[in-house]
Amino acid sequence: MPLLLTEEQAMLRDSARGFLAEHGPVAHLRELRDTRDATGFSRELWARFAEMGFTGLLVPESFGGSGLGHVEAGVVMEEIGRNLTPSPFLATALLTASAIMRAGTAEQKAEYLRKIGAGQLIGALAVDEAPKHRPAAIAMTARRRGNGFALDGAKGFVVDGHVADLMIVAARTSGAPGDREGLTLFLVDPKTKGIETERTAMVDAHNAARVTFRDVLVDADAVLGEVDAGGKVLDGVLNIGRAAVAAELVGTGEEAFGRTVAYLKERKQFGKAIGQFQALQHRAAHLYGELEVTRSAVLKALQMLDSDFDSAGPYVAIAKRRQVEHAGRAGGGPDARRHGHDGRLRHRPLHEARARRPGVVRRHEFPRQRAGQTERLLNRRTHFARCGRCGAHASLL
Amino acid sequence: MSDLQTFRRETRAWLEANCPPEMRKPVLSEDDTCWGGKRWKFQSDAQRVWLERMAGRGWTAPEWPKAYGGGGLEREEAKVLRAEMRALGCRSPLDSFGIWMLGPALLKFGSEQQKAHYLPQITRGEVRWCQGYSEPNAGSDLASLQTRAEDKGDHFLVNGQKIWTSYADKADWIFCLVRTDFAAKKHEGISFILFDMTSPGVTTRPITLISGKSPFCETFFDNVKVPKSQLVGTLNKGWDIAKYLLTHERDMIGGMGDRASARPLGQIAAHLLGANAAGELADPILRGEIATFEIDEAAFRFTMERAGDMMKAGQGNPAFSSVLKYYGTELNKRRNELLMSAGGSDALEWESERSHTGALARGWLRSKANSIEGGTSEVQLNIVAKRILGLPDA
Numbered sequence: 001m002p003l004l005l006t007e008e009q010a011m012l013r014d015s016a017r018g019f020l021a022e023h024g025p026v027a028h029l030r031e032l033r034d035t036r037d038a039t040g041f042s043r044e045l046w047a048r049f050a051e052m053g054f055t056g057l058l059v060p061e062s063f064g065g066s067g068l069g070h071v072e073a074g075v076v077m078e079e080i081g082r083n084l085t086p087s088p089f090l091a092t093a094l095l096t097a098s099a100i101m102r103a104g105t106a107e108q109k110a111e112y113l114r115k116i117g118a119g120q121l122i123g124a125l126a127v128d129e130a131p132k133h134r135p136a137a138i139a140m141t142a143r144r145r146g147n148g149f150a151l152d153g154a155k156g157f158v159v160d161g162h163v164a165d166l167m168i169v170a171a172r173t174s175g176a177p178g179d180r181e182g183l184t185l186f187l188v189d190p191k192t193k194g195i196e197t198e199r200t201a202m203v204d205a206h207n208a209a210r211v212t213f214r215d216v217l218v219d220a221d222a223v224l225g226e227v228d229a230g231g232k233v234l235d236g237v238l239n240i241g242r243a244a245v246a247a248e249l250v251g252t253g254e255e256a257f258g259r260t261v262a263y264l265k266e267r268k269q270f271g272k273a274i275g276q277f278q279a280l281q282h283r284a285a286h287l288y289g290e291l292e293v294t295r296s297a298v299l300k301a302l303q304m305l306d307s308d309f310d311s312a313g314p315y316v317a318i319a320k321r322r323q324v325e326h327a328g329r330a331g332g333g334p335d336a337r338r339h340g341h342d343g344r345l346r347h348r349p350l351h352e353a354r355a356r357r358p359g360v361v362r363r364h365e366f367p368r369q370r371a372g373q374t375e376r377l378l379n380r381r382t383h384f385a386r387c388g389r390c391g392a393h394a395s396l397l
Numbered sequence: 398m399s400d401l402q403t404f405r406r407e408t409r410a411w412l413e414a415n416c417p418p419e420m421r422k423p424v425l426s427e428d429d430t431c432w433g434g435k436r437w438k439f440q441s442d443a444q445r446v447w448l449e450r451m452a453g454r455g456w457t458a459p460e461w462p463k464a465y466g467g468g469g470l471e472r473e474e475a476k477v478l479r480a481e482m483r484a485l486g487c488r489s490p491l492d493s494f495g496i497w498m499l500g501p502a503l504l505k506f507g508s509e510q511q512k513a514h515y516l517p518q519i520t521r522g523e524v525r526w527c528q529g530y531s532e533p534n535a536g537s538d539l540a541s542l543q544t545r546a547e548d549k550g551d552h553f554l555v556n557g558q559k560i561w562t563s564y565a566d567k568a569d570w571i572f573c574l575v576r577t578d579f580a581a582k583k584h585e586g587i588s589f590i591l592f593d594m595t596s597p598g599v600t601t602r603p604i605t606l607i608s609g610k611s612p613f614c615e616t617f618f619d620n621v622k623v624p625k626s627q628l629v630g631t632l633n634k635g636w637d638i639a640k641y642l643l644t645h646e647r648d649m650i651g652g653m654g655d656r657a658s659a660r661p662l663g664q665i666a667a668h669l670l671g672a673n674a675a676g677e678l679a680d681p682i683l684r685g686e687i688a689t690f691e692i693d694e695a696a697f698r699f700t701m702e703r704a705g706d707m708m709k710a711g712q713g714n715p716a717f718s719s720v721l722k723y724y725g726t727e728l729n730k731r732r733n734e735l736l737m738s739a740g741g742s743d744a745l746e747w748e749s750e751r752s753h754t755g756a757l758a759r760g761w762l763r764s765k766a767n768s769i770e771g772g773t774s775e776v777q778l779n780i781v782a783k784r785i786l787g788l789p790d791a
Contacts, residue, residue: 002473002706003699261786276791281782288781289720296703297696321689322696 001307003299009075012068016079019052024085032086033205039163040199040207041086046119055093056117058101063113065097070240070305074247074298081251086206088122090244091160096123098240099168103185103225103233112166112187124164124190125241126155126211127234135170135234136180140213142171149173149223151186151194151216161209162199164190169213173228185230186222193217236309239316243301246316246323250298253291253323260284294322405477412485415450417443421486423665426756427610427763430492433522435569451490452521458496461504465512466520472709476702494563495519495526497649499572502642506589506630515591527594528646529559529573529616530639536561537776539574540583540636544618546575546590553577553590553628555598555621561770565614566601568594572642578633589635592623608762609747609755643772644718650771651701651718651725662694662732663687666739683738690728690735697724716784723777726767733761 005013023045032040049055054076059065066072073094080089097116100108115121127135140153151171161167167188175182190197194216200208225233261284264275274280301319304312420443424430431437431444439445451457454468459475461467470478500519503512518524535542544557555575565571571594578586594601598621603611630638663678666687671679678684701721707713736757737744744761746752768774782788 002710003703004706004710004712261788264788273789275782275788278779278791281786281788282775282778284786284788285778285781286723288786289724292717292720293693293696293700293724296700297692299703300699318692318695321692325689 001303003296003303005071005075005299009071012072013075013079015052016054016076017082019048020079020083020085023048024080024083024087026084029084029086029205040160040205041088041163045085046087049087049089049093050117050119054089055119056097056113057093058097059093059113059117060101063109063117065113065117069302070243071299071302073240073244074302077244077248078251078254081248081253082255084204084252088160088163090241090248091125091164092116092121092123094244095125095159095237095241096166096168099125099185099224099233099237100187102236103230105221107221108187108224121165122160122163123166123168124158124161124209125237126158126161126167126169127238128157129153129155131156135183135231135238137177138170138172138183139177140169140171142173142184142186142218145217148217148219149184149186151188151213151218154210154212156210157200158209158211160207161190161211162197162207166190167211168224170230170234175228180231182228183230183234184227185224185233186218187224188216188218188222235313239313240305242320243298243305243312243316246294246298246319247302249323250291250295253294257284257287257291294319297322401473401477404474405481408478408481409485411454412481412487415447416482416485416487417447419443420447420488420490422488423486424488425753426760427612429488431488431490431522432525432564432567433491433493434525434567435523436567437522437525447488448490448522455520457491457493457522458500458516458520461500461516461520465504466517472705491522493519493522493525494528494568495524498528498642498646499526501645502572502589502638503629505641506638508629510626511591511629524569525564525567527562527565527568527571527616529562529565529571531561532558533560537773539639539772540587542574542576542587544573544575545579546577546588546623548577549622552625553623555590555592555618555623557618559616559618560613561604562601562614562616563612563770565594565616566603566611570594571599571616572629574635574639577635581633584636586633587635587639588632589629589638590623591627591629592621596621596623598622606763606766608759610759610763612763641715644715646771647718647722647777648701648704650767651721651723662691662735665736669736669739669743670741680739683735686738687735690731694728694732697728700724714785716780719772719777719780720785722771723768723774723781726774729767730764733764737761 028042028045031037032042046055053066056063056065057068057073057076058070059067061067076089077094079085080087093116097113100112100116104112112121112123116123127133127138129139130137140151140155142149142151149171151169153171155161155169158164158167167190169186169188170183171186172182173184188195190211194214196212196214198210200210202208224230261275264280264284265273267274275284297315297319301312301315304315419441428440431439431448433448439448448457452466455461455463455466456468456478458466459468459470459478460472461469463469468475468478495515496519500516503515507515515524519526529544530539530542532542532544544555544559546553546555553575555573557575559565559573562571570591572589572591574587575590576586577588580586592599598619600617600619601614602617604613604615605611606613629635663684666683667676667678670683673679678687704713704717704721707717740757743752744757747755747758749755752758772780783790
């Protein structure tokens with residue numbers, strides 16, 4: 001298979017690019033952030049995602065979805081990354097949908113997949129319990145009680161956890177924290193008694209929550225997949241998430257890089273465009289190479305998920321690690337520096353500031369800044385980033 | 398079963414049956430590679446047999462047309478062949494500037510007669526070629542080259558000097574850039590000619606490098622007669638061929654970040670350094686660095702694959718070869734640094750048999766030239782900045 005997008009995939013990219021640039025540009029995220037929007041994404045936009053077929057992208061056609069693959073999921077994620085569009089696409093359309101597709105019973109699939117595809121159900125995956133992403137370290141317990149289980153524990157960094165209609169919760173039914181075996185996945189209604197959710201505003205203005213479970217009772221049919229065998233399902237689903245986030249950051253990195261290159265051509269100092277200076281040319285050319293190498297690794301991982309899912313792990317790890325190291329650098333460090341103070345403005349990042357107020361640094365905005373906008377762009381969802389690193393070490397040595 | 402799956406199965410079976418066991422061992426030093434040529438002495442029967450068998454199938458140049466001694470494979474088939482060779486640890490049957498550089502240029506610019514004559518000799522490893530590009534005053538600014546070829550009716554008379562000519566002393570023929578119009582602008586008076594290194598008036602003088610080896614030569618031309626039939630393409634249009642060939646040279650040098658690595662660095666390091674009970678490298682910091690390196694190397698390999706696919710699909714930018722050259726050579730230097738770290742003081746041995754006469758150290762020192770030869774890293778970055786990113790000239 002050529003390591004390229006097919007014609008159909010390129011068409012999907014073009015339509016996603018146009019759609020997201022129009023309906024989900026960076027300004028959209030800023031508005032939600034600055035008004036402290038309670039949902040953190042636009043339900044109206046999510047309904048449009050459904051019209052575009054994005055919500056059910058992975059969902060089989062028999063459940064009303066598009067039945068597309070992971071490359072297509074990555075194509076949409078890349079455009080989301082380019083615009084920083086806030087949406088439940090990752091947690092719902094990719095993680096929740098694929099967990100149910102891969103492990104669900106016929107009844108569970110029938111109940112949830114169609115709703116996901118129609119944009120009527122928001123899902124969230126609750127895995128992490130500590131700042132580092134270590135699925136095997138899960139300590140949260142699910143003890144047999146009556147006809148079902150009682151869940152006790154606490155989860156953090158649950159993406160979209162504060163608005164989810166359905167939570168997939170990984171808990172321990174046997175073994176001890178650190179064991180890869182003994183995990184079970186549960187489909188949990190977040191409104192169940194004993195669940196408390198605290199929304200956590202994150203540095204990148206994207207959605208996450210801390211969720212505590214105190215003696216939360218669920219029925220036996222809430223189990224997703226086999227009891228004690230949730231680890232393998234989780235591995236597969238997390239691989240999809242890692243590759244998807246890698247693709248998202250390819251888009252973010254490329255967007256930041258593109259803006260920087262445009263700025264190098266436009267900004268004049270010492271009477272000439274700063275892009276004429278070899279010191280900056282070389283940094284830009286170097287970053288271009290890193291981005292392209294990363295793009296190759298990400299596409300390879302996505303293709304592997306489609307062609308040989310069970311062998312895709314190392315490829316996903318390579319993509320994830322590359323993306324964290326290099327797409328991150330492309331948008332975060334040197335680029336921000338090349339934009340000088342403008343790169344640190346919160347509301348007018350990158351060349352927008354220049355274009356509107358050439359030569360003027362908007363000092364009145366400085367008190368509002370906490371971290372450079374360009375850095376923020378790249379710091380998203382380290383959840384999946386971290387495991388890419390340790391996963392790679394484990395699989396390659 | 399798809400055609401490609403059938404091809405994979407058959408290829409694997411053929412390689413298993415035909416690649417001698419000695420040719421599946423890792424290449425430990427440059428002495429293990431086969432360069433072919435009229436004066437080539439095979440290091441072993443296995444090396445000779447492996448070349449003959451692969452050349453017999455056209456698989457020393459898998460994607461060239463069968464009519465010129467190639468394998469006539471589709472790109473996807475060639476990928477399968479490479480992957481299967483990698484999986485079995487097969488050595489390259491033939492390393493050849495003819496295959497990597499001259500061949501692609503001849504396929505594009507050569508006359509039918511030239512292709513039919515030169516290409517099959519190349520694929521069989523019968524003629525070893527060298528590249529006459531750099532001169533003492535034409536390095537990064539290659540187009541300022543001064544070697545002259547005067548029109549003498551039925552032949553050119555060549556006078557001048559080349560330098561950093563890789564393996565000129567071992568090569569049978571040279572592909573050479575010469576100035577044929579002395580009044581024209583520097584890019585417009587260059588021609589691309591081929592000639593026999595045994596022609597009267599050609600002398601070579603090896604240059605000893607810090608690795609203690611002499612892969613490069615100074616090459617002198619003193620009234621060398623070159624028949625006009627050995628001009629490739631159009632007179633004074635040689636720069637187009639030179640540039641095209643350079644993209645292949647850059648792919649080739651960049652590819653060292655991949656090709657040299659049939660055996661994972663982690664395994665080599667574990668062998669040198671030892672591993673704990675869990676099979677992990679005894680040095681956790683080096684282990685992390687090697688993992689990071691291998692990730693970059695794998696990602697680079699995918700990038701070479703993608704770049705080739707893009708060119709094939711007509712979506713490529715020729716300047717992308719500068720990304721590959723830059724990236725691949727920096728990787729290869731990193732690889733050698735890591736090998737030296739893993740080898741510790743053993744890696745400093747220079748002459749012992751135990752160290753294969755200092756193979757690690759010599760390879761490490763040799764790798765320093767990677768980011769110079771074929772255009773420096775800085776030149777590659779200039780090309781990317783200008784031709785891909787469209788940044789303005791200084």
